[in-house]
């Protein structure tokens with residue numbers, strides 16, 4: 001029997017609602033598999049934890065999480081309790097950076113039966129490879145002076161190593177898919193970092209003559225996600241550009257409530273972390289209508305990266321059969337509750 005030890009962090013808002021749903025699904029997956037079991041330990045790290053303890057996690061929090069095969073996270077953030085930059089840097093971004101989860105993989109494709117927000121979405125299937133450890137997400141900088149004289153300085157950090165790594169992963173992925181990599185740039189406006197990014201992209205492109213590649217400025221590329229998503233394959237972007245593009249990708253998937261993501265540690269020193277693209281959705285908390293599919297599709301990615309590709313594919317097929325038959329939450333225009341969608345997935349896993 002193979003055991004996967006998973007640290008679950010439901011976090012805030014709808015994270016607390018969808019996490020139990022995904023765990024119910026994973027328990028069923030294990031039962032169907034026969035040779036797999038999960039041991040979950042839940043960690044209460046969240047904005048409520050912050051209000052009690054003055055920090056998003058305890059001093060030994062990272063040490064404890066490091067003992068697990070993977071971290072499974074819901075969503076972090078509740079601006080009514082803790083400012084967003086404090087909650088994100090104290091938990092989500094802390095884990096991404098300290099566990100060296102330098103790559104974030106964010107698929108965007110349309111599941112059967114779901115209406116895209118596009119009138120004619122065709123059959124798009126995109127993977128955003130987001131550099132996940134540096135770029136615009138840097139704590140280097142500061143603020144000086146007061147009142148109208150106040151100045152904020154925020155430094156971007158782009159290393160050749162991490163940039164190359166994200167691009168190499170994008171090319172590897174494209175070689176197993178449609179063979180196209182598109183780079184998100186903004187070298188017309190961002191004077192230092194983006195020409196640097198483009199030079200590295202050209203260098204890596206030259207090493208992959210069998211893969212088609214091209215660059216688009218982030219503004220035009222965001223529009224291209226809307227107008228020509230079926231012409232994209234793998235898209236590689238910096239931390240901020242990848243963040244924005246993955247929300248556009250989620251919108252054309254029908255709702256951010258379905259979009260999954262994997263924060264990957266590549267050197268094996270720390271666990272990877274799996275969490276949906278969306279946040280804590282404060283506007284729908286407590287209504288029982290959060291879409292559980294983002295968290296459940298994320299569970300599919302957790303299985304895949306823990307060596308269980310077959311059952312992972314099976315789970316995605318079951319999710320898609322359920323959406324195809326119209327079991328959808330209100331964000332997708334459906335009338336079903338969160339638990340009803342999950343129940344349907346669990347029923348069909350058992351068949």
Ligand SMILES: NC(=O)c1ccc[n+]([C@@H]2O[C@H](COP(=O)([O-])OP(=O)(O)OC[C@H]3O[C@@H](n4cnc5c(N)ncnc54)[C@H](O)[C@@H]3O)[C@@H](O)[C@H]2O)c1
Pocket residue numbers: 014018074075076077078079084088092255256257258275276277278279280281282283284289290291292294331
């Ligand atoms: N990775 C993360 O944990 C993460 C991601 C994004 C935002 N956040 C945080 O979440 C909080 C809210 O951020 P936001 O409003 O910008 O983004 P959000 O993703 O929480 O919500 C955006 C919109 O999408 C809807 N939505 C999100 N998840 C849904 C689901 N599962 N089912 C149905 N609808 C869903 C919400 O109702 C809302 O209308 C903030 O504190 C922010 O910092 C965290």
Ligand SMILES: O=C(O)C[C@@H](O)C(=O)O
Pocket residue numbers: 088243277
């Ligand atoms: O990375 C972020 O900025 C947090 C959230 O928006 C996300 O996409 O995970």
Ligand SMILES: [K+]
Pocket residue numbers: 073074075076275276277278279
């Ligand atoms: K999330």
Ligand SMILES: [Mn+2]
Pocket residue numbers: 243244247277
């Ligand atoms: Mn985001």
